[in-house]
Amino acid sequence: MSDWVTIIIRSILMYCIVVFLLRVVGRKQTSQMTFSDFVVGITIGAIAALISLNIIHNLAYGLIGLAVWLLLPVLTNYLALKSKAFHDLLYGRQTVLIQHGKVMEDNVKEMKMTAEELLAQLRRKNVFNIADVEFALMESSGDVSVLLKPEKTPITPKQMEWQVAQTANPQTVILDGNIIDESLRNQGLTRNWLSTELEKAGVTVENVFIGQVDASGDLYLDLFDDAIQLPKPTTKALLYATLKKCEADLESYALATNDQVARKNYQEAADLLLTTLAELRPILKR
């Protein structure tokens, strides 16, 4: 057998082994790779290359080396999963860089970081002012995680004591002019409903690029023909406005009438409507 045939056969064999075994072994994404993963990956590649180019003549020896390099990481990963101490030994620990707003200089030095690099890492996290940082960590992967001081963190609805409506993920019911029955069913809707909604908007299915239904059943459409202006779903805003107007009407009737009982009734109804509006506000004004 001539050399080039050997090389082709070995290369195909190596390709299959490396690609399929690495699948089984379960490599992490490149971005999550630690330095040891990186070294292991390069070594496996190098051995595979040497075998496939027939530089290692004895196929068995090559495969043994490859097997060891493939299996050892599996073993160490397994041990790392089981033992915290081993995990720390293998992957390193996270290091506190800033605590209580003060830079831990010793730890920064230990991480072989200059002050300039620390600032650069913080800037990458959109922190330009070191005074804003309460706590910063260097993860074992080398990323810096930053916790801002409470007064510098973005406001959440909870802090503002705002009522917010629960949301469910919207269902995509039309893609590229095709109706997706599964998502329609997930939402408990039918093709009938969809055709009614499309008719209301005055478009055909073929003209819809993307159609999404939100949790409350409003349909958003994106058309192929961008020249067509679609009415935005304003039913909720209209509903809110209508209820508000009714509430104001009831209050004015309460003021206008001379009948004491009717006045009391009007006032009670207005108050009831007001509480209803407060309940519906987070849902309707989303």
Add this chain to the structure above:
Amino acid sequence: MTVASQVKQTLASLKGAQATLELYAKQTVIEQEQMAFAGSVEKISGIIHMLEQRISAMEFEEPQYKGF
């Protein structure tokens, strides 16, 4: 426009709003929202009932405006 006809108009728009709310209560998949919509439908039906009684009282008092 008489007061009675104004009240009737309010009644009509409340009925419309109630129907829309009922529709949303049926459509939504979030249980919390469903409860909020259903609860408001119930409250508004109480208000509608009150308004209807008030209208019939007004029509009884001033039969000349009946139907307007």
